[in-house]
Every structure is written in C-alpha cells, then in structure tokens.
Amino acid sequence: MAYRAGIVGASGYGGVELVRLLTSHPGIDVEVVAAHGQAGEPVANLFPNLAGDRHFDAIDPDELAALDVVFLATPHGPALDLGAVLHDAGTRVVDLSAAFRLSADGFGTWYHDVHPRPDLAAGDDAAATSTVYGLPELPDPVGGARDAGGATLRDRIREATLVANPGCYPTATLLGLAPLASLIEPGTIVVDAKSGTSGAGRPAKDHLHFSHVHGDLVTYGAPAHRHTGEIERWLPAGLGAITFTPHLVPMSRGLLATCYGKLVDGTSATDVQDALHSAYDHEPFVHVLASGTFPHTKALAGSNGCQLSAVVDDRTGRVTVTSAIDNLGKGAAGQAIQNANLLLGLEETTGLTAIGMYP
Numbered sequence: 001m002a003y004r005a006g007i008v009g010a011s012g013y014g015g016v017e018l019v020r021l022l023t024s025h026p027g028i029d030v031e032v033v034a035a036h037g038q039a040g041e042p043v044a045n046l047f048p049n050l051a052g053d054r055h056f057d058a059i060d061p062d063e064l065a066a067l068d069v070v071f072l073a074t075p076h077g078p079a080l081d082l083g084a085v086l087h088d089a090g091t092r093v094v095d096l097s098a099a100f101r102l103s104a105d106g107f108g109t110w111y112h113d114v115h116p117r118p119d120l121a122a123g124d125d126a127a128a129t130s131t132v133y134g135l136p137e138l139p140d141p142v143g144g145a146r147d148a149g150g151a152t153l154r155d156r157i158r159e160a161t162l163v164a165n166p167g168c169y170p171t172a173t174l175l176g177l178a179p180l181a182s183l184i185e186p187g188t189i190v191v192d193a194k195s196g197t198s199g200a201g202r203p204a205k206d207h208l209h210f211s212h213v214h215g216d217l218v219t220y221g222a223p224a225h226r227h228t229g230e231i232e233r234w235l236p237a238g239l240g241a242i243t244f245t246p247h248l249v250p251m252s253r254g255l256l257a258t259c260y261g262k263l264v265d266g267t268s269a270t271d272v273q274d275a276l277h278s279a280y281d282h283e284p285f286v287h288v289l290a291s292g293t294f295p296h297t298k299a300l301a302g303s304n305g306c307q308l309s310a311v312v313d314d315r316t317g318r319v320t321v322t323s324a325i326d327n328l329g330k331g332a333a334g335q336a337i338q339n340a341n342l343l344l345g346l347e348e349t350t351g352l353t354a355i356g357m358y359p
C-alpha cells in the first residue's frame with residue numbers, strides 16, 4: 001500500500017517538480033496538490049507536461065494533517081506556520097523553504113525576522129530531535145566527524161518528524177566542501193556559484209524576462225546572500241566565515257558551485273581525492289569525477305544527482321572543487337523525496353533512479 005502525500009505550493013517550480021517525480025514513485029501517492037492564488041485552476045493550464053483534468057486544491061491544514069507526509073514548497077513565511085501546525089499534529093513534513101534550516105538566532109540574522117518556533121529550528125543545537133537538516137550525505141555534527149562509514153544526517157532524518165530541506169546553493173556547496181573540512185585553512189573559503197532562472201521561482205519578475213536574461217550574466221546578492229548563513233552553519237565547525245557570490249545564468253535549470261580554499265600545509269592532491277572518495281563512493285546520488293574532468297549542469301537535469309570534482313593548484317596551494325546539481329532536483333524536489341523516503345522507511349533511492357537528460 002502506498003503512502004499518502006500532499007504537496008503545498010504545487011503551482012510553483014519546486015512543487016510541480018515534486019508532482020512530476022512522484023507521478024512515477026511506486027511507494028507514494030499524491031492525494032493533494034495545494035496552491036494559494038492558483039487554487040481551483042487546472043494544473044495543465046500552468047504545466048503542459050502534466051496534461052489531464054487535475055485541479056489545484058485549496059490549502060486545508062486538517063486535510064493535510066491526515067496524510068502520511070506533506071511537502072511544503074512555499075515561501076518561508078507560510079511554511080513557518082503550516083510546518084509548525086503539521087509537526088504538532090504528528091504529521092511528517094519535508095519543508096523546501098528556509099523556515100527551519102537555521103537556528104532561531106541565525107534565522108533572525110539572515111531573514112530579519114523573529115522565528116516563531118525556535119524549538120523547531122534545525123540549526124539550533126538544542127532543537128528538538130524531531131527536526132533535522134535534510135542533507136542525508138552530510139556528516140552529522142552531533143554524531144561526530146565522518147570517516148568511512150561514519151554517521152551522516154540520514155540516520156537522524158529517519159527518526160525525524162520535520163525535515164528542513166536544504167537550499168539549492170548550500171546543497172552543491174556543502175557536498176563539495178564538507179569532506180575536505182580538515183584539509184582547508186579556516187577563513188579561506190570562497191564560493192562562486194551560478195544558477196538558472198528557475199531558482200527564482202515561477203512568479204514573473206522584470207529581471208527574469210527572456211529579453212533581459214538571454215545573452216546576459218550577472219552577479220546578485222553579494223556579499224550577504226541568505227544562503228551564506230546556511231552554508232556557514234552546516235559546514236563542519238571551525239572553517240570560519242566564507243565569501244559566497246551567486247550569479248544568474250541564462251538557462252532554465254542547473255546550478256554550479258565553484259568552491260576555493262587554501263589547503264593546510266602538506267596536503268596533497270591525493271589527500272583531496274581520498275577524502276572525496278571516502279565520503280561518496282558508497283553514496284547513490286553523489287558522484288566524484290576524475291580530477292581534471294569537470295561536471296556539466298546539463299548532465300544532471302531532471303535527476304537527483306550531484307557530480308563534483310577537485311583540482312589542486314600546487315602553485316597557490318589552493319583546492320578548487322566544482323559541484324553541479326539540478327536546482328530543482330538535488331537542490332529541491334529530488335532531495336525532498338530522498339528525505340521523504342528516509343522518513344517513511346522506504347529505500348532511499350525509490351523513485352529517484354533516473355539519470356539526467358543529455359544533451
């Protein structure tokens with residue numbers, strides 16, 4: 001018997017990717033596709049790939065609370081409210097927004113708002129164990145540093161009620177840098193990242209018009225993009241402040257994070273490769289490419305994969321790690337389903353085995 005799921009924010013880009021991926025998931029049936037302004041409208045009017053006569057539902061917390069799992073794919077404001085209501089009702093939730101990823105203090109710093117439920121903030125060391133940051137491959141800061149086979153967050157996600165699905169930039173960056181934490185000098189990390197326009201969501205915005213984006217490349221958010229705080233919070237302790245600079249690139253999907261750090265004296269290129277392989281050779285979704293081979297965003301499109309590779313520059317003593325994902329896949333909906341599989345006791349890869357589309 002399949003688990004019963006609801007998606008809130010199904011009329012947005014993250015939500016509709018959940019609908020698409022879950023359509024072929026053998027263990028989860030989507031019973032509710034809830035939207036806000038689009039409630040009552042035919043799904044196919046917005047998303048022609050989902051032809052049929054399904055309409056967006058209204059958001060009904062009581063109806064959602066009766067389901068086995070609810071995905072929240074809304075802005076963080078409504079997710080703060082609904083996530084808390086569903087958590088308190090004992091319903092398993094995967095929240096794609098930033099509502100629960102940081103400590104209450106961190107949320108105040110980066111989102112300029114008072115967190116209404118500090119007890120549910122995954123970034124707070126004292127938070128209830130019912131909330132967990134949803135990057136299953138990340139070493140568990142509570143469980144200790146990872147060596148081969150060491151504890152990762154997936155073990156706690158299995159026991160959680162509320163999962164704070166990571167942001168897209170933090171996912172690519174943390175996967176690239178976390179295994180190298182002990183090899184990098186604190187305070188030396190710089191991340192230069194690029195995302196396609198779907199990272200900004202579905203609502204029309206002037207700077208996202210085709211005629212503005214096409215043929216253009218622009219920096220935004222520097223020096224204090226909100227994902228900076230999330231990356232610093234979830235990098236292994238002691239690495240210090242980072243410089244994070246995102247860019248908007250003229251493509252629909254895809255995200256590439258190029259991460260630089262000064263290596264601790266005596267660190268070799270072999271040490272770097274060994275650390276990456278030790279972390280990921282047994283992971284189903286993270287693939288380490290040979291040094292000198294660089295990942296393509298296009299190769300990950302539609303998948304839950306991350307491809308990364310590292311090169312060491314002996315001249316400067318720096319490592320460059322390049323990490324690519326689909327922002328709507330491992331950066332949002334794919335990762336949310338990976339987390340739901342863990343929450344529900346399903347095989348972690350269920351419904352997520354498709355590889356990317358190329359070309």
Ligand SMILES: NC(=O)c1ccc[n+]([C@@H]2O[C@H](COP(=O)([O-])OP(=O)(O)OC[C@H]3O[C@@H](n4cnc5c(N)ncnc54)[C@H](OP(=O)(O)O)[C@@H]3O)[C@@H](O)[C@H]2O)c1
Binds near residue numbers: 009075098167331
């Ligand atoms: N896009 C990405 O690559 C990405 C990656 C990682 C995480 N995220 C996060 O995932 C969440 C959704 O992102 P998105 O890109 O899918 O955004 P989006 O395309 O703008 O969609 C937002 C969704 O939330 C609904 N919504 C808006 N205001 C609401 C309210 N006050 N109450 C309830 N629902 C409301 C919208 O409904 P209507 O359309 O019916 O009004 C829509 O379904 C955000 O928190 C975002 O930061 C996005």
